[in-house]
Amino acid sequence: MGEFIRLEIDQAVAVIRLDRPPMNALNAQVQDEIAAAAAQITADPDIRAAIIYGGEKVFAAGADIKEMAEASYAVMAADTRRLQDAFTAVAKIPKPVVAAITGYALGGGLELALCADFRVAGESARVGQPEILLGVIPGGGGTQRLPRLIGSSRAKELIMTGRQVPATEALSIGLVNRVVPADDVLEAALEWAAELARGPLMAHSLAKSAIDRGLEGTLAEGLAIEQEAFAAVARTEDAARGITSFSEHGPGKATFVGR
Numbered sequence: 313m314g315e316f317i318r319l320e321i322d323q324a325v326a327v328i329r330l331d332r333p334p335m336n337a338l339n340a341q342v343q344d345e346i347a348a349a350a351a352q353i354t355a356d357p358d359i360r361a362a363i364i365y366g367g368e369k370v371f372a373a374g375a376d377i378k379e380m381a382e383a384s385y386a387v388m389a390a391d392t393r394r395l396q397d398a399f400t401a402v403a404k405i406p407k408p409v410v411a412a413i414t415g416y417a418l419g420g421g422l423e424l425a426l427c428a429d430f431r432v433a434g435e436s437a438r439v440g441q442p443e444i445l446l447g448v449i450p451g452g453g454g455t456q457r458l459p460r461l462i463g464s465s466r467a468k469e470l471i472m473t474g475r476q477v478p479a480t481e482a483l484s485i486g487l488v489n490r491v492v493p494a495d496d497v498l499e500a501a502l503e504w505a506a507e508l509a510r511g512p513l514m515a516h517s518l519a520k521s522a523i524d525r526g527l528e529g530t531l532a533e534g535l536a537i538e539q540e541a542f543a544a545v546a547r548t549e550d551a552a553r554g555i556t557s558f559s560e561h562g563p564g565k566a567t568f569v570g571r
Contacts, residue, residue: 374419
């Protein structure tokens with residue numbers, strides 16, 4: 313769908329494929345194409361789960377440093393806004409999203425992976441926010457999404473040292489969900505996404521929204537969001553199917569239609 317981003321759709325699963333060799337640097341054009349892919353996935357009712365994948369060797373190694381070096385303050389402010397908007401478009405896809413991480417996911421690359429709901433990493437993968445080593449800080453959501461995922465103290469340690477985290481440590485601190493052999497990353501992500509795609513689409517969407525919105529406010533506000541979402545999902549066709557199937561056949565036997 314673009315020069316550097318391909319959208320590959322197989323049945324109900326879409327793969328956002330980054331393809332800007334050698335390191336998938338996230339320049340302005342890549343950001344715009346990511347946002348366009350996220351919009352297409354959001355709008356297409358036949359897509360029920362998505363994957364973000366950078367290829368066999370690298371996920372994404374961050375921003376295009378050459379663009380940063382030549383930018384004024386005004387340009388940097390606008391560039392950061394565009395980067396955050398592109399990543400937020402991914403985070404707000406109302407369907408399950410899995411990041412398939414091979415090689416490096418650094419800086420903006422990790423920030424993009426943080427916008428997914430789940431992360432599968434290869435055993436040789438390394439993730440991190442090395443912006444501090446350039447004398448700057450993350451600008452694509454890292455200071456906000458990372459602490460919400462792994463806690464403020466761990467996030468501060470990674471951001472303020474800029475160190476790269478190996479896959480096994482990333483798993484132990486909750487930064488990734490699963491670690492698999494490097495050659496199996498995409499296949500593992502595809503299997504997980506296919507499983508999710510068979511689930512109740514509206515329930516996935518409302519659960520995702522309730523969790524994300526709830527993290528932005530108080531517990532009381534979050535409980536109100538959950539109550540509203542539960543009432544909405546209870547009226548869907550998939551809920552009726554699930555309840556009937558449970559009564560007649562037991563748990564885990566329902567076939568959902570996405571309505």
